[in-house]
Amino acid sequence: MTSRWIVAAGFACAVLPGLAAAATLDDVKARGALHCGTAPNIPGYAFTDDKGDRRGFDIDLCKAMAAAIFGDANKFKLTPVGPRDAFAALQTAAVDILTHRFTWTYNRDAGSGLNFTRVMFYDGQGFMVRKSLNVKSVNELNGASICVGQGTTTELNIADYFRSHSMKYTIVTFADLDEARRAYDEGRCDSWSNDRGSLAARGLGLKNRDDHVILPETISKEPIAPMVRQGDSQWEDIARWTFDALIAAEELGITSANVDELKAKSENPEIKRLLGVTDDLGQKNGLPASWAYDAIKQVGNYGEIFERHLGPKTRLGMSRGQNALWTNGGMMMAPPFR
Amino acid sequence: MSAPAAAATIARPPEAARGVLAWLQQNLFASPLNTLLTLASLYLLYIMAPPLLDWGIFGASWLGSSSSDCPNRETACWVFVRARFSNIVYGSYPIAERWRADIVFAVAAAIFGLLVLPRLPGKLWIGLAALVVVPAVSSIFLAGGVFGLRSVETTLWGGLMLTLVVAVWTIVTSIPIGLLLALGRRSSYPLVRALCVAFIELWRGVPLISVLFMAAIMFPLFLPRGVEFDKLLRALVAFSLFNAAYMAEVFRGGLQAIPKGQYEAAQALGLGYWRMTGLVVLPQAIRIVIPGIVNTCIGIFKETTLVLVIGLFDFLATVQTGVSDPAWLIGDHIRVTGYFFVGLGFWVFCFGMSRYSQRLDRQLAAGKAYE
Incomplete structure (x- = not known):
């Protein structure tokens, strides 16, 4: 018990001057x-x-x-x-x-x-889909597979939104944001989700940007x-x-x-x-x-x-x-x- | 005098064993399995080579200076590599000072050229001096701040230059430290042995990425306020200590391979520890461990890409950040070209090291035992 306190105190002495x-x-x-x-x-x-x-x-x-x-x-x-x-x-x-x-x-x-x-x-999280899918709203994405990048709030936002609208979904995660976009481009997923700013920026790498559309809904607040x-x-x-x-x-x-x-x-x-x-x-x-x-x-x-x-x-x-x-x-x- | 006579009596090989056809038969179609493998390889080459050549050479975009010069998304965009070449090579090193990097590159190339020459008087000493003096002098030269050279902060170093600085420093420092650790680990003094074992096992037991993270972010916490160590220097120390532990184990393998009789014979001749080690044990052990050392060096070269986690842009990272420039955001072919170029660059260096080691191997005839 005491030794733990000594370690803690030592750590505090070493760290706190920097923090304080x-x-x-x-x-x-x-x-x-x-x-x-x-x-x-x-x-x-x-x-x-x-x-x-x-x-x-x-x-x-x-x-x-x-x-x-x-x-x-x-x-x-x-x-x-x-x-x-x-x-x-x-x-x-x-x-x-x-x-x-x-x-x-x-x-x-x-x-x-x-x-x-x-x-x-x-910013806020948006969705991109192919125009050929004829989807006009995120609420029509029931059962869709969605490509996302890992380690951000993206996945949690999708889970929250789809659950609250009682819709089914499949998330396909990628370590790299560009890889998620690439997989979507190659048809692995029906939709690709990210902050709207990112969709705009990284979407420029799509094979044919004009075949895709960003849906109107923003499902999260990202200040x-x-x-x-x-x-x-x-x-x-x-x-x-x-x-x-x-x-x-x-x-x-x-x-x-x-x-x-x-x-x-x-x-x-x-x-x-x-x-x-x-x-x-x-x-x-x-x-x-x-x-x-x-x-x-x-x-x-x-x-x-x-x-x-x-x-x-x-x-x-x-x-x-x-x-x-x-x-x-x-x-x-x-x-x-x- | 007897040699020509002996040669004359040796019969020429039969006609069938010579010529192109014979070579083909012996090497490519010796057995049914061999034939099958040859045909399979030819087929693979047939289906893979044309698209690759078309992607990388014939259909690729070569001329121009901006992304609009790469309209074809199905082929390589070498314009990207050309436009960003100086960034890929020097990082953010100030343009006006890049001649300094050029001089360092030239000196390094010259030294490597000298070392590759088969015969050179005093090559060993030239090599040793080059390995110690040149990295030290060129680092000071690149950093500046002395002799009227403008000071260039290491945070601006980048690209291939940074990759080479980190790789060369790490290799040059980790080999001697590793050798000492290996000797220490086999020492008869318990304290020395324990310290070396502890050092090696500690560094081998943690991932390099966490060592770098500690060096870059945690280490400054333990310094008095206002005292700052250069971040690149901290990373270099972390790299060399970490890899010294690996080198130590490579050397230990070589030391253990020397038969006990060699030690005893050296002792019987009255040699002390250092002379025994330097004159009898190491010359034999180092020959054995050359493949292992080169293996570790190649690993080090590739590991240098981890410097990105502490915010330094190496060869790979300059390309990564290049493809994030909105000016180049037009399609995946830019990214693919960039990464292909980096892969090619790494391969050239690693393959070069590998070839050099094989050459060294042959020269020292270390391969004999295995032939």
């Missing part, structure tokens, strides 16, 4: 670089371009943080982590923030010593949010408000192109506060007064980031949908900057 380290910001500043954990390869969110540069929606969120802290969007280091190791990487301070594709769920938030900052992407360690509320505030600033910038019509002009000329009090012309909002979080200006100037507002990597002009071709601003019928809203 309150001033993440100080560490980051001393290091001169923000450490972000991102997915290794997800089309549109985190990938490597032909030149070897890491790009994507998640990478830009990391850059925005770096810009807010250092005034330089290039002062970041990326650690690609798979979904299995990502939480451990954040808990052990190997990274300062996860700009990853994690759904905000109760268990991940309450049990893990980690906190979600704010939703940066509303995707960057994560930080629990116990450092200043750091959490910095992350959340930096992301809020990107959304507020879109609400206020501030873009990377016009931010200089607005900073010099705008009479809108909220713009003046956000860009650090009248108030010094940054200082309360230990950041320079130009924190939001730097993030917007160097990375762009939320809409710009979305359009750059996911929007209709990209190969992924996603519409804003739920990710539109609240004023446009979406769910993106930043709390007021005052």
